[in-house]
Amino acid sequence: MGSGAARIERPGRRGVESLRFPLREFVHAEASGGVLLLLCAVAALVWANSPWDGAYADLWATRLTIGPGDAAIGKPLGLWINDGLMAVFFFVVGLEIKREVLVGELASLRQAALPIAAALGGMAMPALIFVAINVGGDGARGWGVPMATDIAFALGILALLGDRVPAAIKIFLTALAIVDDLGAVLVIALFYTAEVTWAALGAAGLFLIALLVANRLHVRRPVVYAVLGAGLWVAFLKSGVHATIAGVLLAATIPARTRIDGDVFLARGQALLDEFEHAGRDGHDLLTNGRQQAVVQELEAACEAVETPLQRLEHALHPWVAFVIMPLFALANAGVVLDGGAVASLGDRVALGVVLGLVIGKQVGVVLFAWLAVRAGVTSLPDGVAWRQLYGAAWLAGIGFTMSLFIAELAFVDAALLAEAKLGILVASLLAGIGGALLLRRGDPDLPAPGSKDPAA
Secondary structure (H helix, E strand, C coil), X not given: CHXXXXXXXXXXXXXXXXXXXXXXXXXXXXXXXXXXXXXXHHHHHHHXXXXXXXXXXXXXXXXXXXXXXXXXXXXXXXXXXXXXXXXXXXXXXHHHHHHHHHHXXXXXXXXXXXXXXXXXXXXXXXXXXXXXXXXXXXXXXXXXXXXXXXXXXXXXXXXXXXXXXXXXXXXXXXXXXXXXHHHHHHHHHHHCCCCCCHHHHHHHHHHHHHHHHHHHCCCCCHHHHXXXXXXXXXXXXXXXXXXXXXXXXXXXXXXXXXXXXXXXXXXXXXXXXXXXXXXHHHCCCCCXXXXXXXXXXXXXXXXXXXXXXXXXXXXXXXXXXXXXXXXXXXXXXXXXXXXXXXXHHHHCHHHHXXXXXXXXXXXXXXXXXXXXXXXXXXXXXXXXXXXXXXXXXXXXXXXCHHHHHHHHHHHCCCHHHHHHHHHHHHHHHHHHHHHHHHHHCCCCCCCCCCCCCCCCC
């Protein structure tokens, strides 16, 4: 702990690098979780196409009731995952968005302009392609499906490529995906909401006000936000607005302030460590040394005071999301039956719209809008990043998987259309992943920007 405190940096020439550290830590965890996510997706496909396919369907249809008496909530296991556990996923997404807006890649307008522009293009072009193919058809409601980017899978591929890909590309792709997630949340809230029950929505508003008051009163105990957040989730569940939106709203109320600043923590930590060392000179074991135990408790309190509740919750929940919730979601939702009819359905409008939207729309939208932002002078490419590398990242942005599957579940009630959309998501994600990996593994040579004569433009 002492050495860690000694490394606290004041703003200076390494300030930008220190701001990027949380994002790099996030990248590493997401890449690891992406491997497990892939394994669960493959397991779901194998199970759904095995002689035990009936057991696969029956498992997720198993009804589970939670709560006392008339207040109990009963849902199939699959919906508990999609409505319940995925609310925790969206809560962590909300924490990541808030962190990046406050101190990360989205804190500076010029720095944020590139991933924001790229994300907007990467959402608009796939939706337009899908609509153009499905306009007037039964599947037109699924226009939001190809808008999403699955950062876990994308970063998993980048991790396999290792040092061939500069860190700036990983940071760009992560920031793009975070903006993309925010867009997906807005699309779900505005366009994939069932009939609204206004009394329940009013109750959700009261819980949200209580959470905002707790934030303003500097309440830092997680249990307060957990209890109020559970009430917010139940109210949204009853309102008709998708319950996962509660996770993002709850995240926005989590305090991002520290009780003490870095300089105070450094001074207090050094003083406590000096006292710990001095108290140990009497030869007593730590178990029997009351002074050392008191110092350890004070040091623990200082660590808690210098860390924000937002940081603590994000660090505590992220492993559960990456290694439990998202893999479970993949296992429950990626089980598409791959028979002759399914393969033939790839030519149908919904599947075709998803595939072309994710594979073509994403790369065109990301690169075009990024180039327009650079050309307009509102931003620039990160140092050491070439246009060809950004183009490779744009391909990886076409890996929709988790969020695309989630939106597909909301968009399609018809089982045939849902299966068609899921097949399109799986095929598109596979193509986008392979295409992005092949482009990025070739190293540093650049491609000229669209309309530019200078390869380094």
